[in-house]
Amino acid sequence: MAVIRDVMAAFELFQPTSVADAQKLLAQHGPDAWVLAGGLDSFDWLKDRIKKPKAVVDLSGIEELRGVRATGNNASDGVEIGAMTTLTEVVNHPIIKQKYGLLAQAAEVVASPQIRNQGTLGGNVSQDTRCWYYRSGWPCYRAGGNICYADTPEGRNREHAILHADRCVAVNPSDSAPALIALDAKFVIRTRKGERVVDAEDYFIGPDIDITRLHILQPGDLLTAIRIPSTWAGAQFYFEKIRDRNVWDFPLMNVASAMVTSGDRIDRIRISVNGAAARPLRLKAVEDAVLGKPRNAATGEMAGRVAVDGAVPLQFNAYKIPLMRNLVKRAIVRPEAGVEEATWAS
C-alpha cells in the first residue's frame, strides 16, 4: 500500500484559547474534528495520511489546561494536573516528585527528553495503539474493518496482547496510565452534557466494548485534567518499564504499584500493568491476594501467578507471560528479599 509521508492532507486548523471555545469547535465539527495536544501521536497519523480530519483543534493555546495545582488548601489534599501539562513539567514538579513519585518515575521514562518536552500528560494517556498493521492503514477491526492482521499464525505480534483480546490484539502504549491507575487518579472530562469525572481505570476501554477506541472519549469530549487524590501520597512506589531500546521506545510492558505496609505486612496496595492488553489493567485479583501478606518471595511468586491467570499468548509474544509475572513480583517483593525470575525459552 502506497503511503504518502511528510505531506499532510489539508485540514482547517483551529487554535482556541479557552476550553469553552474548544468545546464549541468540537461540537461544530463532530467526528470530523481531531483534537491535537502535543502532536506526537497525531502527526504520525496525519503525515502518513491514514487519518484525514477536516478540522484540527489545537489545544496548545489554552492556558487553563496547563499546570499542576493543589486541589485544596490543606496539605492532605491532592493535586490536579492540566491535561496539556507537558511530561517534563510533570517529572520536575516538586509536589509530584515529593508525594506522587510514581507518576514522576513513569513520565520520566516516556520516549526521549525532546518528546517529553512537547508531549502532554493528556496526550500520553489518550494516544492510540502502536500496532503497525493498524497504523499502516490496513483495514483491520480497529480501523473499522473485519480482520486482525496481527492475530494470525504469520502475524507479527511480538508486542501484542496476552490478556483480554477480543478480535483485536493491540495494546495500549501509555507509560503514565498504569501509574495514574495505581495512584487512584480521576480523569476530568468535559462533555456536551457537562463535566464528568471517571476513575483512571474506567477511562480506558478494550475491544470488547469498542474495538475502534482505547478510551471513553466520544467525538466532542475533551479530557481537561487529571486529579490525584492524596490517598496514596508518599506511599511506597514501584515503576518499571521494559522496552527493546532503553534510550527511546514504547513499553513492551510496564508495571506500577503503590503500597502501604505495616512492618512487613501489606496493608493497602494498588497495582497496574500496561502493554498486556488493549487497556492498562488494574490487577484487582493480585491486590486482594496479597493484602495482609508479607512482602516476601512467596507472596511475590503467588502474585505473579495470579496476575497472568487467563493469559493467552499469540505466536510471538509468549515471553510476555513470564515477563508480566516477573514485573508483578518485583513490584511487590522488597528488593532485598530477592526475586526468583520466571523464565521463558523460545
Place this chain on the structure above:
Amino acid sequence: MGFLEWATSPWGQSVPIHIAWFLIWVAVIAGFLFFLGHATYLRYFAKPREFAGSISPAVAARIPDRVPRHSLAARLFHWIMAASMFVLLFTAFLPKVGVQFNWVTYHWIAGTVLTASILFHIIHASFFLDFWAIWPDRIDVRDAWRRMVRAAGKPEPPPDRFAKYPLENKLYHGAIIAAGLSAIITGVFMMSRVRTVFFPRNPYLFSDMTWGMMYVLHGLAGVGLIALIMVHIYFGLRPEKRPITKSMIFGWMSRDFYLEEHDPNRWVVATPSSSSSPPSTSSPSSSPSASRGLEGRGLTDAG
C-alpha cells in the same frame, strides 16, 4: 452514501468490509411503514373476507373444541429460536447505534443456539411433521390471485379457506429461511475469525473479497431480519391474528376460529371418529352467502 463500506486490502485490492450501518435505520423505518400501510389498508380499504363453500354441520360437529396446531416440540423450537434471534439482533446492532457493551461472546453463543435449534427444526419438520404444510401449493397461488382481483373490485370467485398455514405465513416462512440461513451459514464461517470453543482461529480461510462478501451478506440478512421480525411481531399482536399467536403458546386454536379460517379438507384434524378420510365441505359454491357468517368479525382478505 453507499450501501456498502469498502476498504483497500494490503494488496491494494478494493474490498467490501460490511454494509453501511444506516441500513439498520432503513430496516426499522421500512418495518414501521409496513405497519402503517397495512393497518391503514385494513381500517379503511379492505373488504370483508369471503371464502368459497361452507363446512357441513356434520363435519363441523366432528371438530374438537380445541384444535391441536403446534406440538410442544414445535412451540419450544419457536420460542428458543425467537429468544436467540432477539439476542442476536440486539447484540449485533445496539453497539452500532451507540450502546457499547461486550457483545461478541453473547452473539456467537446465541448464534450457536439458533443454529442448533434450526437443525432440530429441519429434522423435526422433515420426519415428524407434515413437511409440505408450510410450502405454497397451487391452491394458494390460485387463491392469492383471486383475492387480489377481488380486492381490486373485479369479479372473481372467492378463495378457499386456508390449509394449516395461510399463504402469508408460508411466504413469511420462506423469507425467514432465506434471511436466517444466510445469516447462519455466513455466521458459522465468521466464527472462525473470533476465539470460540468450536474452531481454531483461521482468518485466512477465504480471500479478502470472499470474506467481505460474507460480511455484507451477514449484514444484509441481519437488517432484513430486523424488518421481518418487526412485521412478525406486528401480525402476532393484531387482534384478528391473536388466536394464531395463542396457539403458539398453548398449542391449540379454538374450533370456531378453525372453522372460520381453515378448510378441513386442506388441514385434516385428527378426530376420534375420522382418522382416515378427510371431512367434506358442502358445495364449493362461490356464493358470498356461503361465508356470510364470517362477516362482521373483522376478518379481511388482507390478513
